[in-house]
Amino acid sequence: MTQTSISTRTAFFAKHRASLGVLLLLILMPFIVGLFNGASPATVFVNGNGQSKFIQGLAIEIFILALYALSFDLIFGITGMLSFGHSMFFSVGAYLTGIAIKSFGLSLPATLGWLVIAAIIQALLFGMVLPRVKGITFALVTLGIASVFHIVVMSSELGPYTGSDVGLQGVIVPDFISPANERLRFYFIALTVLILVYLLYQRFVNSPTGRVCIAIRENEGRAQMLGYNTFYFKLAALTISSLTAALAGFLHTLYQPIVSPNTAGLGFTVTALLILLIGGVGTLNGALVGAVVFRLLDYGLRRYIGESASFISGAVYVLFVLFIPYGIVGTWRLKSFQIKQGWERLLGLFR
Amino acid sequence: MVHRPRSTVYLEGIMDNEIIFETKNLTKQFGALVAVDDVSIKVRKNSLHAIIGPNGAGKTTFFNLLSGNIEPTSGSVIFKGRDITHQPVHRTIHYGIGRSFQITNIFPNLTVFENIRLAAQALGRDNFKFWQAASQFKQYEARTLEVIEKVGLKDRAQTLARTLPHGDQRKLELGIILAPDPEVLLLDEPTAGMAAEQVPELIALIQDIQKAGDKTVMLVEHNMNVVMSVSDAITVMHMGKVLAEGTPSEIAANKEVQTAYLGGLYELNV
Structure with missing residues (x-):
């Protein structure tokens, strides 16, 4: 009995060695970065200012982007529905969180409750058009719905709530999760949420529903x-995706405390699309890898090149599509499969 | 057409409960083209019923009407005494009607196993259990293996469907419609594009399925030798209309059929 449980445990570790390694690295990262810059783990632990805190912030942004890209992968990569209104799923979460906390003074659990309701309603809204339109028409209809939302958010009538074109500012984040003073805690919360959602998605894709x-x-x-x-x-795919994107928006508002109306625009949907193209469409892992590459590329180019960053990043994306058409994860899987097959064929010659 | 010869032997004294499929004045118009024109046929339960006719006779459109892929302009489709004319396409299989296509219609980027497993899962009650892994539902996997073995793709189970040779893809398609164990199989040219030496194998398989499983098979086929030797009944379509129906020997002897379709060249080897 114990023998088998030990052997299954070893098998589990052997199978997921790479993922567990990455997880360990992510847990230790704030402290390792701190050590490199001469800050002791204790300093990092009490959220002392320094390089570690900055890197944590960048990582949190990547986690939120990854969460958002994952949700897009579920409907685009897995179910094959190209939605151009996905930024709405995110920004509904982001705005609702901001408004609930700022204008209505709701607690975080109550905010999350409203978020779930809103996410389900917007999934149903998108679902309403589903039986009627397919493919490119679905893309256009979703783009239309999201554009209406973008205009509503930008309207001056809703200014007191949404801050119209300036964006929603001045959200008071509860102290225990404040990104300024408790960033390490925020880092681990965001990491946990991402891992849980990722595991849920893996399970969904392998479930009877996901297979369909x-x-x-x-x-x-x-x-x-x-x-x-x-x-x-x-x-079902739309609903789960909508809930995830709203959760990403929720974390976004808490972390930034500012919600820009850009998060409701077409540009932010394209961000999700780019992340998937970089990482690999329909692979789930690709969303995570793509988010890391996308954010680091964006950050690096902006820092070292400045104004012309978007020109260079555009060129990089074109190169990606030309030379790594299935994205990093997709191409990796394809190549390793082909290499494995090639080896077997080669070995077969000598057998 | 002056007279339309109807079989006397085949449907003589048939009881209502022996008819599994019936169409009444079924008509489908695409603009000015009448693809299926006033077709009324009866299909006997547990028989192998072939539909033949020259290209453009409306055979595939007729099948699309039976399986609910398209809606008729007028007329009705009755399955086991129940009007299924306006049912959506995804209900068809729930009534027990499986449909294969002339142009191979499979999931090209999934494995053979997954193609058939999806078909086996469809009628179960576990489709929305998204918190459980699909591999935990052993009943569907067992059924899948059974079907894979039956259609002879056992060695190919983990191959991607698109990399299969054409003949094996046709077998896979047969497997996909066998998995839910339907009462009626609508086979639209199951041997289309197959190598000549593979045809008898597939036909034997279809006959075996029909006989062993008490199933009704409706078949569109161009290979006259096959049709004449395996069918219990034949309906000949021409320009959307039923030209003749009856047993193989009646059809072969029918002058009108010979001129319209067989070109007077075919001779029945009996």
């Missing part, structure tokens, strides 16, 4: 002929 979503991406007509009412599966 993949079938819908591959050949929706055939999936219907098999007897699946594809509408419900698409709606």
Whole structure:
């Protein structure tokens, strides 16, 4: 009995060695960065100012972006629905959090409760058009819905709540999670949320429901002929995606305490698309890798090149699409599969 | 057409409960083109019923009407005494009607196993258990292995469907519709594009499935030898209309059919 449990445990560690290594690295990272800059772990632990705190901030931004990109991968990469309104899923979460805390003085759990309701409602809103439109038409309709939301957010009538084109500012974040004074705690909360969502997504993709979503991406007509009412599966994917994106928006508002109206625009949807193209569409891991590359590239270019950063980053994306068409993770999987097959064929010659 | 010869032998004295599929004045118009024109047929339960006709006769459109892929302009489709004319396409299989396509219709980027597993899972009650791994539902996997073995793709289970040779893709498609164990199989040219030597194998498989499983098979097929040797009944379509129906020997003897379709060249080897 114990023998088997030990061997399954070893098997588990062997199988997930890489992921566990990355996880350990992420847990230790704030302290390691601190040590490199001469700050003791104790200083890091009490959130002393320094390089470590800055890197933590960058990492939190990456976690939030990764969460957002994951949610887009579920509907675009897994279910095959190209939505151009995905930034709305994020910014509804972001704005709602800000308004609930600032204008209505709600507590965090109450805010989260409202967030869940709003996320489900907007998934249903997108779901309403699902049976009628497919492919590029769905992209355009979602773009339309999101544009309406963008205009509403920017309108001066809602200024007292949303801050119209200036953005929502002055959200008072509760002390225990304040990104300024308790950043290490925020770092670990964001990391935990990301890991939990990622595991949930992995499970979803391998569940009966997720497998049908993949079938819908591959050949929706055939999936219907098999007897699946594809509408419900698409709606399930949309709902889970919407909840995740709203959660990313929630963390975004708490971390930044500012919500820019740009998060509701088309540009932010394209950000998610770019992250997936860099990391690999439909791979889930790709969303995480893509978010890291995207944010670091953005940060590095802005810091060292300045004004012309977006020109260079545009060129980099073009190179990505040309030479790594399946993204980092997708190409990696393809190549390792091909190399494995090639080896087997080569070995077969000598057998 | 002056007279439309109808079979006397095949449907003689048939009881209502022996008819599994029936169409009444089924018509489908695409603009000015009448693809299926006033077709009324009856299909006997547990029979192998072939639909033949020249290209453009409306055979595939007729199948699309039966399986609910398109809605008829007028007329109705009755399955086991129940009107299923306006049911959405995803209900078809729930009634027990499986449909294969002339142009291979599979999930190209999934493995053979997953293609069939999805078909096996479809009618179960576990489709929305998103918190459990699909591999935990052993009943679907067992059914999948059973079907894979039956259609002879056992060695190919983990191959991606798109990398299969064409003949194996046709077998996979047959496997996909067998997995939910439907009562009626609508096979639209199951041997289309297959190498000649593979055809008898597949036909034997279809016959075996029909006989062993008490199933009704409706078949669109161009290979006359196959049709004449395996069918219990044949419906000949021409320009969207039913030209003739009856047993294979009746059809082969029918002058009108010979001129319209067989070109007077086909001779029945009996």
